[in-house]
Amino acid sequence: MSNGTFSLLEAVNLALHRAMAEDENVIVLGEDVGVNGGVFRATLGLRDSFGFKRVIDSPLAETMLGGLVIGMAAQGLKPVVEIQFMGFIYATMEHLVSHASRMRNRTRGRITCPMVLRTPMGAGIRAPEHHSESTEALFAHIPGLRVLVPSSPARAYGLLLAAIDDLDPVLFLEPTRLYRMNPQPLVDDGKRLPLDSCFTLREGSDITLISWGASIVETLQAANALAEQGVSAEVIDVACIKPLDLDTLEASVRKTGRCVIVHEAPRTCGVGAEIAASLYERALLELQAPILRVTAPDIPPPLYRLESLYIPGVEDILHACDSTLNFA
Amino acid sequence: MPHKVALPYTRYLSPDGQLLGDLPAWADDFNLLTRLYRQMVLTRLFDQKAVALQRTGRIGTYAPTLGQEAIGVAIGSLMRPEDVLVPYYRDTAVQLMRGVRMEEILLYWGGDERGSDFVDPAVAEDFPICVPIATQALHACGVASAFKIRGEHRVVVTTCGDGATSKGDFLEALNVAGTWQLPVVFVVNNNQWAISVPRRIQCGAPTLAQKAIGAGFHGEQVDGNDMLAVYDRVQVALERARHGKGPVLLECLSYRLGDHTTADDATRYRAADEVKQAWLEEPIKRLQRFMVGQGVWEGNREQALMVECQALVQRAVDNFEAAGTQAPESVLDYVYAQWPAALAEQREMFLERLARRAGGADHE
Numbered sequence: 001m002s003n004g005t006f007s008l009l010e011a012v013n014l015a016l017h018r019a020m021a022e023d024e025n026v027i028v029l030g031e032d033v034g035v036n037g038g039v040f041r042a043t044l045g046l047r048d049s050f051g052f053k054r055v056i057d058s059p060l061a062e063t064m065l066g067g068l069v070i071g072m073a074a075q076g077l078k079p080v081v082e083i084q085f086m087g088f089i090y091a092t093m094e095h096l097v098s099h100a101s102r103m104r105n106r107t108r109g110r111i112t113c114p115m116v117l118r119t120p121m122g123a124g125i126r127a128p129e130h131h132s133e134s135t136e137a138l139f140a141h142i143p144g145l146r147v148l149v150p151s152s153p154a155r156a157y158g159l160l161l162a163a164i165d166d167l168d169p170v171l172f173l174e175p176t177r178l179y180r181m182n183p184q185p186l187v188d189d190g191k192r193l194p195l196d197s198c199f200t201l202r203e204g205s206d207i208t209l210i211s212w213g214a215s216i217v218e219t220l221q222a223a224n225a226l227a228e229q230g231v232s233a234e235v236i237d238v239a240c241i242k243p244l245d246l247d248t249l250e251a252s253v254r255k256t257g258r259c260v261i262v263h264e265a266p267r268t269c270g271v272g273a274e275i276a277a278s279l280y281e282r283a284l285l286e287l288q289a290p291i292l293r294v295t296a297p298d299i300p301p302p303l304y305r306l307e308s309l310y311i312p313g314v315e316d317i318l319h320a321c322d323s324t325l326n327f328a
Numbered sequence: 329m330p331h332k333v334a335l336p337y338t339r340y341l342s343p344d345g346q347l348l349g350d351l352p353a354w355a356d357d358f359n360l361l362t363r364l365y366r367q368m369v370l371t372r373l374f375d376q377k378a379v380a381l382q383r384t385g386r387i388g389t390y391a392p393t394l395g396q397e398a399i400g401v402a403i404g405s406l407m408r409p410e411d412v413l414v415p416y417y418r419d420t421a422v423q424l425m426r427g428v429r430m431e432e433i434l435l436y437w438g439g440d441e442r443g444s445d446f447v448d449p450a451v452a453e454d455f456p457i458c459v460p461i462a463t464q465a466l467h468a469c470g471v472a473s474a475f476k477i478r479g480e481h482r483v484v485v486t487t488c489g490d491g492a493t494s495k496g497d498f499l500e501a502l503n504v505a506g507t508w509q510l511p512v513v514f515v516v517n518n519n520q521w522a523i524s525v526p527r528r529i530q531c532g533a534p535t536l537a538q539k540a541i542g543a544g545f546h547g548e549q550v551d552g553n554d555m556l557a558v559y560d561r562v563q564v565a566l567e568r569a570r571h572g573k574g575p576v577l578l579e580c581l582s583y584r585l586g587d588h589t590t591a592d593d594a595t596r597y598r599a600a601d602e603v604k605q606a607w608l609e610e611p612i613k614r615l616q617r618f619m620v621g622q623g624v625w626e627g628n629r630e631q632a633l634m635v636e637c638q639a640l641v642q643r644a645v646d647n648f649e650a651a652g653t654q655a656p657e658s659v660l661d662y663v664y665a666q667w668p669a670a671l672a673e674q675r676e677m678f679l680e681r682l683a684r685r686a687g688g689a690d691h692e
Contacts, residue, residue, distance in 0.1 A: 027477065053477050059507055064466055064500035071414070071470020071484075074455070077477070079470075094497075098460050099467070105662040107456055108445035112665070144663050167665035196670040243670035 006186045009179040011153035012042045012118070014188055015160040016080065020050050022190070026164060027072060029056035030065060030082030039084055040120060040179060066092025066117075070099050073113040078164060083119040086173065087130030092117065093138075100169040101144030116163045116170045121149070122214045122264055123301045123311055124177035131176075132301040134213065134265040139171050140242040140274070146170040146195060147241040151216040153184045155239060158193030165192060173241075175214035196240050198248040204234035207321060208252040210275060211262040212238040215312055219262050222317035231325065241271055249275060250282045257288035258327075260320045262312050267295040289327030292320040335537050338561050339551035343609040345617025352560045358624040364405060364555055365619060368397040368612045370637040371421040374430055375586075377641050378420075378437065382590040386649070387438040393420040395553075395585030398611035399517055401425060402558040403485055406566055414455040414468035414486040418517065422487070427451040430644030435651060441662075442654060462492035465501035465514065472510035472575075483569045484512045491522025493536045499543075505575040506543035513565045514540075514577045517552065519584035524597040540577035552580030553611040556618075585610060656682050 006014060020026045028046055030038070034057035037044030047055040058065060062083060069079040083089045100113045123132035139147050148163055148170060150156035156174065163170040201216070202223055211219040216237050223233040234252050238244065253259045259279060261272040272293040279291060294312045301310050340355075342348055355361065375394055381387045393400065400421020407413065413426055420433060427448035436443025436457060444456035453471075458464035468486035475482045492498050493516055505512050516536050520527045533539065540547030546568070550561040558580055565576035583606035587594045594603075619625035660667055660675055667675055 059500075059504055061500045061503065063496055064469070064504050067463055067466025067497060067501070068470040068473060068504065071467040071472070072474050073470070074453070074467070075471050075474035077474050094460060094463060095466070099458075099463060102663075104665070106441060106444050107662075108441050108658075109662050110445045110452065111455065196668045240670070243668040245670050246673070247670075 003187050004185070005183040006153045007180045007183045008150065008153045008156045008174065009040060009042055010183070011157040011186055012160060012174060013044055014186070015157045016043060016046060017049065018188065018190055019080070019161060019164045020046060020054065023078065024054075025076060026078045026080060027054050027056065028080050028082070029058050029069075031058055031060050031084050033057060033082050038082055040176070042118070042174070043082065062088050062091035063095070066095035067099070069115045069117075070095060070103065070113050073100075073115040073169075074103070074111045078114055080116045080118060080164060083117055085131045086119045086121045086133040086135060089117070089119050096139070096145060096169070096171070097142055101142045104168065105144060112167060113169050114167050116160070116172050118160075118172045118174060120176040120179070121173040122175045122177055123307045124214060126304040126307075127176075129303060132307060134263070134296075136173055136241050137265060137269055137271050140271055144168065145242060147173065148195070149173045149175065149213045149239060149241055151175065151178060151213055151237050151239065153186050155193060155199065155237070157186055158191060159195070159239065161190065162192040162195050166195060173213065177214040178217070181217070196243050196245055198245040199237040199239050200234065200248065200252070201237050202233065202235040204232035204256065206232045206256055207258040207260065207324060208234045208236065208249070208256045209260050209262065209317070209321070210236050210238060210249060212241065213264060215262045215264050218312060218314045218317055221314045222321065225314065225318055226321060231321070233321070238271070238275075244274065244278075246275075246278050246282065250279060253279050254283050254286045257286055258324045259287070259291045260294060260317065260324055261291065262294045262317055264296055264311055266298045267293060268298050270295055289324045292324055294320045335535055336548040337550065338548070338557045339554050340556040340560070341554045341614055341618050343553070343614060345614050345621055347618065352556065354560070354563070355556055358619075358622070361615070361619055361624060364401055364559065365612070365615050365625065366633060366637070367401045367404070367425060368421070368555070368615070369633055370640065371397045371401065371424060372612060373634070373637045374424070374641050374644070375420060377645060378434065379586070379590060381434065381645070382437070387434055389589050389591045390437045391417045391589045392586035393418050395583050395606070395610055396517055396519060397421050398555040398558050398615070399515065399552050399580045399582060402555065402562045403487070403515060405559065406562050407483070407485055409450050411483045411485065412453050412455070412471050413451075414464045414471065414484060415457055416464060416488050416492070417457045417459055418489065419457065419487055426454055428454070430641065431647040431651065434644065434648040438648065440651070440654060441658075442651070462488055462495035462497040462501075464488065465492070465498050468512050469501050469504050469510055472505070472512040473508065475511055476508065481570055482511065483566050485515060485566070486512060487515045487517060489522060490516060490518040490520065490527050490530055490536060491525065492516070493539060494530055499539065502539055502543035502577065506540070506545045509545075509572070509574040511569040511572070512575045513562070513569050514575065515562070516577065516579045517582060518579050519582045521584045521588070521594070521598065523588045523592060526598075535579060537577055537579035540575075545575045545577070547577035547579065549579045549581060552582030553609050553614060555611055555615045582611075583609065
């Protein structure tokens with residue numbers, strides 16, 4: 001694999017190629033991942049490079065995939081399964097909640113489930129119903145599971161390799177809106193990024209903007225707009241939704257005293273609520289204004305004619321920042 | 329009761345232990361029959377003890393295996409050490425034969441995760457008891473897929489009850505097993521009752537075995553109370569799967585003589601006459617009558633067998649009661665391979681909770 005400029009989707013593909021080349025126990029499976037290379041082409045070329053025994057087109061049955069990989073992982077394989085869209089992942093949930101995330105605990109470490117479930121997440125690609133979900137909070141609630149959301153090609157590459165290395169089950173959520181956006185230079189050096197760490201994308205001193213996934217794009221745009229107004233915004237990509245690196249978030253908020261959290265998922269019990277509650281517990285007296293959240297309302301993602309209203313926009317983020325900055 | 333279908337149905341012994349046809353060749357081995365009989369007796373004594381321990385509050389809820397002994401003992405006798413068992417929660421018989429210790433089974437139902445951390449290396453890869461119905465069938469297919477990918481001649485046996493065959497997990501497991509011709513044997517213990525729901529309102533198909541046909545592989549029925557029949561058909565199924573001839577679904581017709589679990593009261597939903605009739609067909613007495621009739625077992629050996637088995641059970645109970653409780657911190661130790669640094673605060677808070685409750689976790 002050469003170095004050069006890669007989209008997030010290509011970075012995922014690059015990481016999969018490397019992981020499979022490095023470790024023969026890595027198995028890629030899912031619906032249409034083999035001959036077709038995946039509906040988004042994330043697994044393109046893997047079948048040719050690694051053969052049908054390691055790149056497996058499965059029957060169309062998500063519950064089956066969720067259960068099957070537990071048996072594979074228990075046998076020492078490292079399955080990386082693609083669920084075609086996040087809207088179809090719910091059929092796997094019993095296996096994630098009741099088995100994959102607790103087999104290690106149930107057996108006191110005798111049987112473990114190192115595996116990765118990859119799935120595209122989020123709205124903004126004019127897709128049919130059930131293809132625009134951001135339900136990371138449902139999974140963040142499961143002890144024993146890790147939940148990752150990369151928001152750049154480099155983080156997709158480094159985090160996916162780390163996820164495949166990890167000894168526990170990982171849900172790897174890929175923002176579809178970013179899949180082909182803004183390719184960036186990437187060195188295919190196999191370097192892993194740390195799990196359980198936030199990424200500070202931009203340092204600032206007046207306000208902390210916390211986000212993840214596709215909303216990182218609008219959050220960074222908002223930070224640029226604030227800079228033009230003379231406001232210095234720190235932007236943090238949470239990236240690891242579970243476990244959550246609260247220390248980094250706390251340190252930033254202690255520094256700035258103001259915080260806006262941006263996520264595409266619905267508001268109630270979203271990951272933003274967990275972050276806000278934790279920051280209040282840790283740094284209440286350092287805060288100069290209430291923490292505000294910019295989220296989708298508690299509605300299903302609208303079909304595509306209205307879906308842009310669902311996604312937090314730059315102006316929505318700036319409005320929240322104004323309220324926070326001007327709080328008495 | 330067997331349903332009239334075109335699928336094979338195997339029975340060698342009548343309920344009163346009479347041979348109904350030719351004896352299979354392997355059954356000439358009377359030492360084997362004696363071992364199978366002994367193991368069924370041991371399982372039943374252990375099972376009775378576990379129920380008694382629950383009734384006296386020394387373990388929690390337990391799922392009795394009463395009446396299912398032939399199925400488990402047959403499977404346990406025939407699986408090779410390198411095979412993998414993916415059981416459900418009524419599999420005491422087969423687990424004991426695989427190498428799971430009685431005290432481990434008691435620990436599990438006695439509220440202690442160490443009961444699923446099997447000590448015997450022979451069962452290092454066997455799955456623990458699976459509580460969510462039918463989900464284990466898919467785990468079994470995953471294990472079988474690993475065998476197939478690596479080209480190993482090992483077999484997975486997974487078990488479930490009749491109710492489990494109604495679940496999507498079971499049907500998705502059959503589908504993938506048939507598609508990929510996986511080396512897996514599905515044993516359905518059709519004991520006629522899924523808690524209070526009888527077989528006749530569980531599924532509209534005349535047999536459960538025929539679900540295999542829809543998935544493209546072989547299914548058959550066997551009298552689950554007839555040790556000779558179950559042993560014979562499990563043996564054939566295992567060989568078939570081991571030699572790359574694909575999965576098998578074996579529906580064993582039995583009867584759940586006990587309650588669903590110790591938390592259940594089956595007299596609420598089934599007639600005493602039905603249970604009384606089922607006792608006439610139970611597997612242990614049937615094999616005993618056959619062996620006595622063949623002159624390979626005498627009633628006067630029964631007492632010595634009981635004494636021997638009771639001693640084994642009692643020793644396990646002693647070990648169980650001496651096991652103590654795990655260290656309270658153990659609840660944190662196996663959630664992740666390493667407790668994540670990002671959750672360090674939660675760990676500290678839990679340790680503080682322990683300190684507040686001076687005695688640590690509830691030791692009773």
